[in-house]
Amino acid sequence: MNEDYVARSAQLALLLEVSAYPKPGNVDRTHDFIDTRYEHFLASSVALYPVLREAAARGRSNGLGVGELIRRGVEESVAWQSGGNTHFGALLLFVPLAMAAGACKSYDMEEIKRRATELMLNTSMADAIEVYTAFPRAKVKVRRDVPELDVMDEASIHEIRERKLSFYAILTISASYDLISRELVGGFAKTFEYAALIKDFAKEARVNETITHAYLRLLSEEEDTFIKMKFGPEKSRYVKERAQWIVNRGYQRKEMEEFDGELIREGLNPGSTADIIAAALFITILGGLRV
Amino acid sequence: MNEDYVARSAQLALLLEVSAYPKPGNVDRTHDFIDTRYEHFLASSVALYPVLREAAARGRSNGLGVGELIRRGVEESVAWQSGGNTHFGALLLFVPLAMAAGACKSYDMEEIKRRATELMLNTSMADAIEVYTAFPRAKVKVRRDVPELDVMDEASIHEIRERKLSFYAILTISASYDLISRELVGGFAKTFEYAALIKDFAKEARVNETITHAYLRLLSEEEDTFIKMKFGPEKSRYVKERAQWIVNRGYQRKEMEEFDGELIREGLNPGSTADIIAAALFITILGGLRV
Numbered sequence: 001m002n003e004d005y006v007a008r009s010a011q012l013a014l015l016l017e018v019s020a021y022p023k024p025g026n027v028d029r030t031h032d033f034i035d036t037r038y039e040h041f042l043a044s045s046v047a048l049y050p051v052l053r054e055a056a057a058r059g060r061s062n063g064l065g066v067g068e069l070i071r072r073g074v075e076e077s078v079a080w081q082s083g084g085n086t087h088f089g090a091l092l093l094f095v096p097l098a099m100a101a102g103a104c105k106s107y108d109m110e111e112i113k114r115r116a117t118e119l120m121l122n123t124s125m126a127d128a129i130e131v132y133t134a135f136p137r138a139k140v141k142v143r144r145d146v147p148e149l150d151v152m153d154e155a156s157i158h159e160i161r162e163r164k165l166s167f168y169a170i171l172t173i174s175a176s177y178d179l180i181s182r183e184l185v186g187g188f189a190k191t192f193e194y195a196a197l198i199k200d201f202a203k204e205a206r207v208n209e210t211i212t213h214a215y216l217r218l219l220s221e222e223e224d225t226f227i228k229m230k231f232g233p234e235k236s237r238y239v240k241e242r243a244q245w246i247v248n249r250g251y252q253r254k255e256m257e258e259f260d261g262e263l264i265r266e267g268l269n270p271g272s273t274a275d276i277i278a279a280a281l282f283i284t285i286l287g288g289l290r291v
Numbered sequence: 292m293n294e295d296y297v298a299r300s301a302q303l304a305l306l307l308e309v310s311a312y313p314k315p316g317n318v319d320r321t322h323d324f325i326d327t328r329y330e331h332f333l334a335s336s337v338a339l340y341p342v343l344r345e346a347a348a349r350g351r352s353n354g355l356g357v358g359e360l361i362r363r364g365v366e367e368s369v370a371w372q373s374g375g376n377t378h379f380g381a382l383l384l385f386v387p388l389a390m391a392a393g394a395c396k397s398y399d400m401e402e403i404k405r406r407a408t409e410l411m412l413n414t415s416m417a418d419a420i421e422v423y424t425a426f427p428r429a430k431v432k433v434r435r436d437v438p439e440l441d442v443m444d445e446a447s448i449h450e451i452r453e454r455k456l457s458f459y460a461i462l463t464i465s466a467s468y469d470l471i472s473r474e475l476v477g478g479f480a481k482t483f484e485y486a487a488l489i490k491d492f493a494k495e496a497r498v499n500e501t502i503t504h505a506y507l508r509l510l511s512e513e514e515d516t517f518i519k520m521k522f523g524p525e526k527s528r529y530v531k532e533r534a535q536w537i538v539n540r541g542y543q544r545k546e547m548e549e550f551d552g553e554l555i556r557e558g559l560n561p562g563s564t565a566d567i568i569a570a571a572l573f574i575t576i577l578g579g580l581r582v
Contacts, residue, residue, distance in 0.1 A: 004340070004341050007340075008337050008338065008340060008341075008371070011337050011340075012333070012334055012337045012371070015306070015333045015336075015337065016330060016333060016334075019320070019329070019330065019333060029310070029320040029321070029329075030320075030321070037582075038310070038320075039307060039310065039498055039499065039582045040582055042303070042306045042307060042310060042582070043303055043307075043581070043582045045306075046299050046302050046303045046306065047299065049295075049298075049299060049302075049340060050295050050299075080299070080303070080581065080582075081581060081582045082581065082582065083582070207330055208330065290334070290371065290372060290373065291328070291330045291331055291333070291334045291371075291372045291373065291374070
C-alpha cells in the first residue's frame with residue numbers, strides 16, 4: 001500500500017484515539033495529565049509522520065530496522081513536544097504494522113497480520129539495542145522492582161550483547177505481564193480482534209463513541225499493564241471489574257464519566273489499553289473507515 | 292527549508308488552531324457544527340500533509356502551481372472526511388506560505404513574506420481556473436447576492452477565460468470585502484503581524500490561551516468576512532465590538548465562554564478570522580514555537 005496512505009492512516013488513528021472522550025483515566029480532549037497535555041499528543045502525532053512513512057516504504061523493500069524506526073520515532077516525538085512519553089507504546093505497535101501494511105499490494109487484514117508477526121519474529125539484537133537506547137529519551141516510567149532487563153540502562157544493553165538476545169527474545173520475557181509485548185510476540189491478536197470490533201461499532205455509532213466503547217471493552221477484558229505495574233494487581237483487577245460493569249449496562253455515558261473522574265483522581269491511567277485501541281483503529285482506517 | 296518540516300509545521304498549526312477553546316463561534320475541541328465536527332478537521336489536517344509537502348518542495352524549484360495545489364488540497368480533504376468545507380480558507384493561505392517557506396534556505400520571516408507575496412503576484416489564469424474548479428468540491432457556502440465572479444460555477448470559469456483574468460486579478464476584486472483575499476493580494480499583512488503577536492503571547496501563556504487570545508484580538512480588529520456576508524454589516528460590527536470589550540478587559544475566560552455560547556447559538560462563525568490565525572501560527576511554528 002502507498003506509504004503516504006499508510007502514514008496518514010496511522011496519524012489519523014493516533015489523533016482520533018487521543019481525542020475520544022470520556023476515555024476513563026487517560027488523556028483526551030477534555031483531560032490533561034500534569035506534565036503531559038492533550039496538545040503534546042497532537043504535536044507528537046504530527047512529529048511521527050515521516051517515520052511512519054519510512055516504515056511503510058521500508059516494509060516494501062526488506063522490512064529491516066524495526067528497532068531503528070522505533071528509536072527514530074521517539075527522537076522525532078521529543079523534538080516536537082516537551083510533554084515526555086506520549087507515543088512509546090503506540091510506536092512499538094505502529095512501526096511493525098506500518099511496515100507490514102507498506103509491504104501489502106492492497107488492503108488485506110490477514111496479510112498485514114501475518115507480515116507484522118513475521119517481522120517481529122525476525123527482529124535482531126540490533127533492534128533490541130536500538131529500542132533500549134530510545135527508552136531514556138522516551139522518558140518511559142518503569143517500575144524499579146522489575147524482572148530482568150526491564151530497567152532501561154547501560155547494564156541492560158550490556159546484558160543484551162552478552163546474551164545475544166534478539167528484540168523478540170526479550171519481548172517473550174515481558175509478554176507474561178505486559179500487554180504490548182504480548183501483542184508483539186503473539187501475532188497482534190488483540191489489535192486485529194479489536195479492529196474487527198471497531199469496524200462493527202462504527203456501523204452504528206459516531207467515531208468518538210466507537211473508540212470509547214472499544215476502549216472500555218478492552219479494559220473490561222484485560223488488566224492494563226501500566227496500572228498493574230504502578231498500583232498492583234488488586235487495583236488492576238478492580239479497574240477491569242468496574243469496566244465490565246459499565247459494558248454490561250450498555251456503556252452509559254454518565255457511568256463512563258464517573259469512572260473517568262475516579263481514575264483521573266487516583267492517577268490510574270490505562271495507557272497500554274489506549275495504545276492497543278489506537279493500533280486497532282489504524283488497521284480499521286487503513287481498511288477504509290472514515291469520519 | 293526541509294519540506295517535511297514545513298508540512299509538519301503547517302499540519303500542527305491546523306491541529307492546534309482547531310483544538311484551541313473557547314474560540315467564540317467556531318469549531319473547537321468542545322464544539323461541533325451540525326454537519327462539520329471537530330473530527331472532520333482532524334481528518335482534514337491529516338489529509339493535507341502530502342499537498343503541503345509538495346507545496347514546500349515545489350517552492351524550491353519554481354513556485355508554479357498555486358491553484359493546482361489548492362485544488363488538490365481540497366480533493367484530499369474531502370476524500371478523507373465527509374464534513375464538507377473544513378480547510379478551504381486555510382488552504383488559500385497555507386499553499387503560498389508553504390511554497391515560500393520551502394524556497395527559503397533557513398527560517399526568515401521577511402523572506403517568507405516577500406516570496407509568498409511574489410508567488411501570488413505571479414499567479415495566472417490557470418491558477419484561477421484550478422481554484423474555481425475546486426470550489427464546488429470544497430462545498431464552500433457562498434452568498435448569492437455577490438459581486439461579479441463570486442458565484443463559483445461554469446459561468447465564472449467561462450468569464451475568467453474570456454477576460455483572461457489571473458488568480459491575482461480576481462482576488463483584487465474580492466479584497467475589498469474579503470479578509471482572506473486581502474491577505475493574498477496585500478502581502479499577508481495580518482498573517483505576519485499576528486505571527487509576531489503569537490510569538491509574544493507564547494512567552495507568557497500556554498499554547499491554548501495564546502491561540503484563543505490572538506483569535507479574539509483579530510476579531511476585535513477586523514470584521515469577519517463570513518459573518519458580514521452571511522448576516523450583514525450590522526452583525527459583523529456587533530461581533531467586533533463585543534470582541535473589543537473582552538480584549539480591553541483582559542481576556543476573561545468567563546466572558547469568552549459567554550461570547551462563544553452566544554455566537555454558537557446564533558450560528559455566527561468567524562471562519563476567516565480562524566484561518567488567518569492558523570496561518571499566523573504556521574509561521575510561528577516554522578520559527579520554532581513548540582508545545
